[in-house]
């Protein structure tokens with residue numbers, strides 16, 4: 001049965017946080033303090049391309065590096081852009097997971113870089129394929145999302161993280177580790193980041209680690225950060241300075257106040273409590289209505305993904321789903337060779353209630369049954 005009218009449309013599309021996750025009152029209070037406290041004037045002035053120093057200092061302590069190894073920008077996506085401009089030249093090849101975050105693909109292409117897709121398996125990149133492709137294409141960099149990948153929801157296994165670092169050394173690859181979902185683990189134990197493993201192996205220079213307050217506080221603070229080697233980061237900060245002189249320091253100062261008051265950890269705990277039942281609702285609904293289609297069974301993040309039956313392409317599915325009150329994202333945008341994504345569907349679950357998730361997946365199953 002296909003539901004056609006009088007039901008509100010369910011958006012299984014964008015990977016955005018839930019409105020009820022935003023710590024509005026705490027941020028109001030932090031803004032009051034940030035704009036009257038000792039850093040208020042620094043927040044009003046221009047600064048350098050690295051970002052608001054007190055927050056860089058706070059992050060430096062957290063990541064056990066110096067502030068010269070921390071850079072802030074208006075969202076982590078902008079850091080991808082600045083890295084592309086500061087460290088790469090048009091024509092350079094960049095390995096990416098296939099599928100990968102669509103906006104990164106757009107940015108790489110905008111700057112004349114050539115994304116080279118490496119198949120993504122349920123436990124992370126296909127490393128044999130990566131080895132071959134690296135030999136064939138001589139890439140400068142790998143863009144990788146090891147934790148709760150967008151769009152697939154996969155987590156790279158520890159063995160693959162270790163093996164990837166060896167391959168990165170062999171092929172002299174810079175690793176751009178994008179980790180916005182890393183703190184959002186709802187069960188199980190975290191794996192070390194590529195950055196942590198590289199540091200332990202004396203290879204810290206090889207990894208540019210990025211994260212963002214978008215998923216931890218809100219997208220509107222527009223604040224991402226990179227942890228990386230100081231010399232390379234200085235080139236990236238130069239691009240930032242040439243672009244906008246300095247970032248949006250008022251927001252950076254408010255987030256600094258939030259962090260230094262010790263509010264980030266409780267906020268993350270709150271997010272885990274809010275989102276864990278939503279992940280469970282998604283997994284249960286898929287097991288019930290679409291058994292055998294899950295691509296990965298994540299323990300955190302924002303997304304699961306499924307493989308559509310071979311007989312159904314996303315191009316024909318989308319309008320039928322829309323008619324049944326379900327908005328879906330075209331999976332082809334996540335693939336360098338778009339057509340490879342014709343059977344791929346990303347299903348974000350954080351911004352929907354458990355009831356919406358259950359009914360969204362039931363609608364999807366009904367449409368797939370025809």
Ligand SMILES: Cc1ncc(COP(=O)(O)O)c(C=O)c1O
Pocket residue numbers: 015074075076077078101145150178180211212213214219223224
């Ligand atoms: C993997 C990944 N990187 C970067 C971003 C963008 O983050 P920001 O809002 O910090 O630019 C997103 C947002 O969905 C993402 O999923």
